[in-house]
Amino acid sequence: MQKVLIVTYYWPPAGGPGVQRWLYFASYLPEFGVEPVVYTPENPHYPLRDEGFTDQVPPGIRVLRKKIWEPYHLAKWLSRRKTQRISAGIINRDRPSRVERLLLWIRGNFFIPDARRFWVRPSVRFLSKVLREEGIHTLVTTGPPHSMHLIGLELKEKTGVRWVADFRDPWTSIGYHEALLPGKRANKKHRALEQKVLRQADHIITTSETTRDEFRHLTRRPIQVITNGFTGSPNRKEQPEGPFILAHIGSLLSGRNPVPLWQGLKNLLARHDGLRQDLRIELTGLVSDETQRSLRAHGLEPYVTITPYVSHGEALELQRKAQVLLLPEIDSPKTVGIIPGKLFEYLAASRPILAIGPPGWEAGRIVVECGSGAAYGYGQENEIESQLLQWYRSFRNGTLEVAGVGVSRYHRRELAKRLAEEVLWE
Numbered sequence: 001m002q003k004v005l006i007v008t009y010y011w012p013p014a015g016g017p018g019v020q021r022w023l024y025f026a027s028y029l030p031e032f033g034v035e036p037v038v039y040t041p042e043n044p045h046y047p048l049r050d051e052g053f054t055d056q057v058p059p060g061i062r063v064l065r066k067k068i069w070e071p072y073h074l075a076k077w078l079s080r081r082k083t084q085r086i087s088a089g090i091i092n093r094d095r096p097s098r099v100e101r102l103l104l105w106i107r108g109n110f111f112i113p114d115a116r117r118f119w120v121r122p123s124v125r126f127l128s129k130v131l132r133e134e135g136i137h138t139l140v141t142t143g144p145p146h147s148m149h150l151i152g153l154e155l156k157e158k159t160g161v162r163w164v165a166d167f168r169d170p171w172t173s174i175g176y177h178e179a180l181l182p183g184k185r186a187n188k189k190h191r192a193l194e195q196k197v198l199r200q201a202d203h204i205i206t207t208s209e210t211t212r213d214e215f216r217h218l219t220r221r222p223i224q225v226i227t228n229g230f231t232g233s234p235n236r237k238e239q240p241e242g243p244f245i246l247a248h249i250g251s252l253l254s255g256r257n258p259v260p261l262w263q264g265l266k267n268l269l270a271r272h273d274g275l276r277q278d279l280r281i282e283l284t285g286l287v288s289d290e291t292q293r294s295l296r297a298h299g300l301e302p303y304v305t306i307t308p309y310v311s312h313g314e315a316l317e318l319q320r321k322a323q324v325l326l327l328p329e330i331d332s333p334k335t336v337g338i339i340p341g342k343l344f345e346y347l348a349a350s351r352p353i354l355a356i357g358p359p360g361w362e363a364g365r366i367v368v369e370c371g372s373g374a375a376y377g378y379g380q381e382n383e384i385e386s387q388l389l390q391w392y393r394s395f396r397n398g399t400l401e402v403a404g405v406g407v408s409r410y411h412r413r414e415l416a417k418r419l420a421e422e423v424l425w426e
Helices: 017-032 051-056 080-087 098-110 117-134 147-159 184-200 209-215 259-271 273-278 289-297 312-321 342-349 362-369 381-397 412-424
Strands: 002-007 034-041 062-066 138-143 162-167 203-206 223-225 244-249 279-284 304-307 324-328 353-356 373-376
Touching: 002 017, 002 117, 002 147, 017 034, 017 051, 017 138, 017 412, 034 117, 051 312, 062 117, 117 147, 138 147, 147 162, 147 184, 162 184, 203 209, 203 412, 209 223, 244 312, 259 273, 259 279, 259 289, 259 353, 259 381, 273 279, 273 381, 279 312, 312 342, 324 342, 324 362, 324 373, 342 353, 342 362, 353 362, 353 381, 362 373, 373 381
Parallel strands: 002 034, 002 138, 034 062, 138 162, 162 203, 203 223, 244 279, 244 324, 279 304, 324 353, 353 373
Antiparallel strands: none
C-alpha cells in the first residue's frame, strides 16, 4: 500500500462542492493500493457547513490538522453579511457597494493568492517532518484555495517529494478573478505564482479539457483530466410523480442569471393555461439579488420557492424529484471550461438537464453526449422556449425521460481507479 499525503483546505464538516472531490477519492483509493493521509486546517473558515459529510469520512483514515490564521474575521466589522457572501463566491458584479468594493480590493491585492496564504509556512515546517518520518514520497495539493499549491511548491523545493497539483478550478483565468479588482502588481504576482506551480509540479490534474489545454501553453509537465463525479447508483429513468418542477441546486450567482429561460417561461405561461397550474421553480442555495429581481420582473415570483443551503443528501433527493434540472453558467469565454460538480449528480439523477452557457461550453457538451438533456447559449431564447414546451408536453403524457448513455464512467470509484493508476502510482 502506497501512502499519499493530501493537502486540502476543504474537509468535513465543510459543505458545498469543494469538499466532495477528495473526500470521495480518499474513500475509494485504498481499493487501488493507495493509502491517503489527509492534512487540513484545525479551525477553518467555512462559508457552508454540512455535518452529513462527516459521516462519509472513511473509517480509519488518518487526518492531520494544524491551526490556521485567516483574516476573514477581521473584515466582519465592516459587514458580516457581505464578508460571508464574498467568501462563498457571491459577488455583486453590476452594482457593488462601497463596502463590497473595498473588501474585494483588499482580497485581490493584499491576500495573494488568497486569504489562506498564512497557513503556508507553518504547514511546510510541519509536513516536512511528516514526509520524512513516515516515508511518504507522493504529495497532492488541491485548490482553490491556491495557497494549498504554495505548500506543495515549498515542500517540493525543500524535500524533493513527488508533487501532484490538482486544480479543481483554474487560477488566473477563472471568471471571478477580475472581479477581485487586482492591480497590475497583484496580477503579475498571481501569474508568476501560477507559472511557478505549473512548471515545478511533477504532475498536474485538471477537471476539464479546456483548463488542460490552457495549462499546456504554460508548462511541459504531464497533465491529466480527471473530472468530478457522483456516488451511489444512477436513479431510475421513469418520470417522478408531482408537478412540473424546474430545479436548481447550488449558488445562483448574478452572472448565472438565465434571463432567456425566465423569458421563455413567461411566454409559455401566457399561452398554456395548464402550465400555470403545474409549474414550480425550486431554487436551493444562495440566490443573488439580481436573479430574484429578474424573476419578479418576468412575473415568475408566484411559482418560485427559494430554500437556503441544504445537506448533500437532501440536495440529491431534490434532484431526483425534479422534472427538469437547471444548469446555467456565466456567458463568458472564461467559463467554457468550468464544469460544475453538480453536473455529474444531475446525470446520475436521470432527469432532463437544461444547460445554458457560453458557446462551446464543456459541461453542455457532456450533457448532450450522455443523452441527458439539451444545451443552449444565452442568445437562443426561442430554442430554449421550444425545448421547455417539448418537455412539458412529455411531462403531461408521463413520458419525460432521458437516455443517460455512458454516465457510469463518471462514478467516483471509476475516477479514483484512473487517479491511482495514471497519476498516483510511482
